[in-house]
Amino acid sequence: MNTRFSLTITATDGAARRGLISMARGDIRTPAFMPVGTAATVKAMMPENVRASGADILLGNTYHLMLRPGAERLARLGGLHDFMDWQRPILTDSGGYQVMSLSRLRQLTEDGVAFQSHIDGSRHMLSPERSIEIQNMLGADIVMVLDECTPWPAARDRCAESMALSMRWAARSRAAFDADQGQSTRAALFGIVQGGMYEDLRRQSVAALCDIGFDGYAIGGLAVGEGQETMFSVLDYCAPALPGTQPRYLMGVGKPDDIVGAVLRGVDMFDCVLPTRSGRNGQAFTARGTVNIKNARHRDDPRPLEEGCPCPACDRFSRAYLHHLVRAGEILGAMLMTWHNLTFYQRLMADLREAIGDRRLGAFASAFTAGYRGGDIEPL
Amino acid sequence: MNTRFSLTITATDGAARRGLISMARGDIRTPAFMPVGTAATVKAMMPENVRASGADILLGNTYHLMLRPGAERLARLGGLHDFMDWQRPILTDSGGYQVMSLSRLRQLTEDGVAFQSHIDGSRHMLSPERSIEIQNMLGADIVMVLDECTPWPAARDRCAESMALSMRWAARSRAAFDADQGQSTRAALFGIVQGGMYEDLRRQSVAALCDIGFDGYAIGGLAVGEGQETMFSVLDYCAPALPGTQPRYLMGVGKPDDIVGAVLRGVDMFDCVLPTRSGRNGQAFTARGTVNIKNARHRDDPRPLEEGCPCPACDRFSRAYLHHLVRAGEILGAMLMTWHNLTFYQRLMADLREAIGDRRLGAFASAFTAGYRGGDIEPL
Numbered sequence: 001m002n003t004r005f006s007l008t009i010t011a012t013d014g015a016a017r018r019g020l021i022s023m024a025r026g027d028i029r030t031p032a033f034m035p036v037g038t039a040a041t042v043k044a045m046m047p048e049n050v051r052a053s054g055a056d057i058l059l060g061n062t063y064h065l066m067l068r069p070g071a072e073r074l075a076r077l078g079g080l081h082d083f084m085d086w087q088r089p090i091l092t093d094s095g096g097y098q099v100m101s102l103s104r105l106r107q108l109t110e111d112g113v114a115f116q117s118h119i120d121g122s123r124h125m126l127s128p129e130r131s132i133e134i135q136n137m138l139g140a141d142i143v144m145v146l147d148e149c150t151p152w153p154a155a156r157d158r159c160a161e162s163m164a165l166s167m168r169w170a171a172r173s174r175a176a177f178d179a180d181q182g183q184s185t186r187a188a189l190f191g192i193v194q195g196g197m198y199e200d201l202r203r204q205s206v207a208a209l210c211d212i213g214f215d216g217y218a219i220g221g222l223a224v225g226e227g228q229e230t231m232f233s234v235l236d237y238c239a240p241a242l243p244g245t246q247p248r249y250l251m252g253v254g255k256p257d258d259i260v261g262a263v264l265r266g267v268d269m270f271d272c273v274l275p276t277r278s279g280r281n282g283q284a285f286t287a288r289g290t291v292n293i294k295n296a297r298h299r300d301d302p303r304p305l306e307e308g309c310p311c312p313a314c315d316r317f318s319r320a321y322l323h324h325l326v327r328a329g330e331i332l333g334a335m336l337m338t339w340h341n342l343t344f345y346q347r348l349m350a351d352l353r354e355a356i357g358d359r360r361l362g363a364f365a366s367a368f369t370a371g372y373r374g375g376d377i378e379p380l
Numbered sequence: 381m382n383t384r385f386s387l388t389i390t391a392t393d394g395a396a397r398r399g400l401i402s403m404a405r406g407d408i409r410t411p412a413f414m415p416v417g418t419a420a421t422v423k424a425m426m427p428e429n430v431r432a433s434g435a436d437i438l439l440g441n442t443y444h445l446m447l448r449p450g451a452e453r454l455a456r457l458g459g460l461h462d463f464m465d466w467q468r469p470i471l472t473d474s475g476g477y478q479v480m481s482l483s484r485l486r487q488l489t490e491d492g493v494a495f496q497s498h499i500d501g502s503r504h505m506l507s508p509e510r511s512i513e514i515q516n517m518l519g520a521d522i523v524m525v526l527d528e529c530t531p532w533p534a535a536r537d538r539c540a541e542s543m544a545l546s547m548r549w550a551a552r553s554r555a556a557f558d559a560d561q562g563q564s565t566r567a568a569l570f571g572i573v574q575g576g577m578y579e580d581l582r583r584q585s586v587a588a589l590c591d592i593g594f595d596g597y598a599i600g601g602l603a604v605g606e607g608q609e610t611m612f613s614v615l616d617y618c619a620p621a622l623p624g625t626q627p628r629y630l631m632g633v634g635k636p637d638d639i640v641g642a643v644l645r646g647v648d649m650f651d652c653v654l655p656t657r658s659g660r661n662g663q664a665f666t667a668r669g670t671v672n673i674k675n676a677r678h679r680d681d682p683r684p685l686e687e688g689c690p691c692p693a694c695d696r697f698s699r700a701y702l703h704h705l706v707r708a709g710e711i712l713g714a715m716l717m718t719w720h721n722l723t724f725y726q727r728l729m730a731d732l733r734e735a736i737g738d739r740r741l742g743a744f745a746s747a748f749t750a751g752y753r754g755g756d757i758e759p760l
Contacts, residue, residue: 040704044711046692069679069704077682077700085696280711299449302457312426316465320457324420324449331424331660331711 005142005188005215007247007268011357015240015266018356021247023141024186025081026088028056030247030268031356033259033349034091035342036276039064040074040084043276044334045342047086053311053339054346057142058086059271062095062134063102066124067117071134079139091142091190091271093251094131094173097149097220108148110165128172136183143183144218145173147192152224159196166194166220167208174212188215190249196221197230199237206241216247219267223253232261239266256285256348257372260365263352275341280334282326285344287371293337297379298323311343312336385522385568385595387627387648391737395620395646398736401627403521404566405461406468408436410627410648411736413639413729414471415722416656419444420454420464423656424714425722427466433691433719434726437522438466439651442475442514443482446504447497451514459519471522471570471651473631474511474553477529477600488528490545508552516563523563524598525553527572532604539576546574546600547588554592568595570629576601577610579617586621596627599647603633612641619646636665636728637752640745643732655721660714662706665724667751673717677759678703691723692716 004024011018021028035042035050037058042050050058060080065071069083077083080090096113100106103115103124112127131146147166150159170191177189191209195201209217219238222231235250242248249269250262259270275285284291286306291298293305301319309315313322313336325333348368355364384404391398401408415422415430417438422430430438440460445451449463457463460470476493480486483495483504492507511526527546530539550571557569571589575581589597599618602611615630622628629649630642639650655665664671666686671678673685681699689695693702693716705713728748735744 039708039710040701041710041712044715046712046715068708069700073680073700076680077698083698083701083704300453300456318457318463320449320453321420321463324463328419328448330419330421331714332421332426334711335424335426335715 004186007216007245009244011359013356013359013361014264016263016352016356016361017266017268018353019247019268023089023188025141026056028089028269029349029353031259031263031349031352032056032269033345034059034269034271035345036061036271036273037084037086037090038273039068040080042338042342044280044331044338045276047084049339050086050342051088053342054350055088055342057089057091060090060092060138060140061098062092062131062138063098063126065092065138066095066126066134067119067122071137075137075139079137081139089141090139092135092138092140092144094144094146094192095126095134096131096146097252099126100149110168112146112169128169129176132173132176132180132183136180136187140187142188142190142216143177144190145170145192145214147194147220149224150194150196150221152196152221152226154196156196156198156201159194159198159201163194163196163201163205166192167205170209171212174214190214190216190218190247192218192220192251193238193242194221197226197234199234202234202238203241206238210243214246216249216269217242218249218251220251222250223258228258228261231258232265235262235265235267256345257369259345259348260352260368263356264361264365275345276338279338279341282333282337284337285341286376287368288374288376289372291376293319293322293326295323301380303377303380305340306344309340309343309347311340313340384566387596387625389624391739393736393739393741394644396643396732396736396741397646397648398733399627399648403469403568405521406436408469408649409729409733411639411643411729411732412436412649413725414439414649414651415725416441416651416653417464417466417470418653419448420460422718422722424660424711424718425656427464429719430466430722431468433722434730435468435722437469437471440470440472440518440520441478442472442511442518443478443506445472445518446475446506446514447499447502451517455517455519459517461519469521470519472515472518472520472524474524474526474572475506475514476511476526477632479506480529490548492526508549509556512553512556512560512563516560516567520567522568522570522596523557524570525550525572525594527574527600529604530574530576530601532576532601532606534576536576536578536581539574539578539581543574543576543581543585546572547585550589551592554594570594570596570598570627572598572600572631573618573622574601577606577614579614582614582618583621586618590623594626596629596649597622598629598631600631602630603638608638608641611638612645615642615645615647636725637749639728640732640748643736644741644745655725656718659718659721662713662717664717665721666756667748668754668756669752671756673699673702673706675703681760683757683760685720686724689720689723689727691720693720
């Protein structure tokens, strides 16, 4: 264990763990949900309100930031924390996932991925070494290795080959990270398990990463269309195979019930665009499931979106007002809906942490899932 | 004078006045700038931040609100103040201006204006009586008479005819307002001077309105393309012709130097979409003129938009960050630029009030105008 990064497990309940990650820029309570701040902003939110919703750490997207405003520019401007005025920990992804999903004219080789920007067509190269360098220039507190997120569905051979490439890239990422004395004494490095939906490949990937050694271990290549049941079955063998002393991060997940199920299986960290993206589209998350605020049933409804929620959307405004704002395309609609959704996600994480501490996570999860599937309050 | 509405002049400097309007929902420091909350929101702003920028009163647009969410609906939901959580005074316009500029298939008769909604094509009628009724349902604190905003340029005959119609409508508006005991004991009613750029017509309009009697007097039909010099020449004779004991409101104005010039000529109240609309388009107002934050010169600039400005855009972020946000189309860019612009406008109003109190408004206005024309800080 080192002082720049340590996980203390403070409670367990079955496979689930509650803990505290200590880092120079602040502690992270786990299980943790990391709001996504794609382009140096959690969309439609002031950073202090993201913090007040309960977020201890944000995720930044290397792909977006390397293209705009650019990694070298961000370094000259003093890094991502000052740029966006978020002084707590930031985890950056490697950029690999979005290169494959957003960029043009991709060429993947052993060396890395050459691609053209989806914004202006400019040419770039992302290798394990360049990804680590960029994340260093951004000033990330938690750095991710470059991997290939294997598409789904994929045949066993394709998954094996892709996983093996990711493991070679993980070793190169580790070497590049360690070679930078500033970065390696300041930040933490996470490896990423791949292997598709094949248990033996996943176990090989876990073993390969543990041989290299990382501060934390992410599970990648899930939430790519395989469905919740398959995802949970991968977590059932993947999470316990990972070192118990280090954080486990399920990338890109997910819906509230995905998160509850993954916490039950021993996952500590999550990120997802759902609360922010859905919020901008008029979809709210509540303890009674999702609510599409654009529906005509809310037009005359003076009740809050979610009774008892402390966010300003619920505390000060009616469903009728939110309906009006979102229907009219008002920016304040996106602001308030995002604020609510981030608050909902962070309250869920706090509830999960509390339930683990009280060793009643199973009962909490059952009650949550039943409520979540129970449907919205009756129309007036 | 009655207790629901009173203006106390606390200082004068030449034609300029500093004062305090007392109303049940709060005081309005004059000269006052009213941010525009078109569709029950000052776009991209939380109401408490509009208030913190220095706004004592908002303007709401009857045309937009009657179409969406609808006046009857707003009344059922408890009125505009609760709906948008703004508990201080609200002035609503009559809807007439935007019916003529936004709606479809308009038919103007002695009775009023029939039109189709620009949103869904639904048919509506706006008469003086209906406008007053709608503003009552919204819960407006300051109600405006229905008028015809005479287009510019217009021949004398057209201006005379239009002004005469507006004066007949003003009398009908007054009667409708007085007939509602709730409204007339709770709210204030303002008349609107018309008459184009013709001094004799303007004077006739002032006389007609004073015969009817109002709580305040607006000057309409300006800032319609006539230019600052012409506008100021109308104010030169129009403002002093109005009763000194009641507020004078210059509708839809304007740019910072328009406001300074109008205050010098005795105007007390202003509204304009410029700070909010320009903010969303990436244009900032500063003491050194306008800044287009999208320009490449700001891309690497670590300096604040405006040194010494207390708004969060200037206090916590760089020009480089604002440039990045606006270029990337981020909602936070619209939020921060709007916040700055509203802060700039309200600081200007506070400076004007202080200069009047110190009887140094002429010197302040000269220095402001010189600075405003001086251009932005040098690029790095």
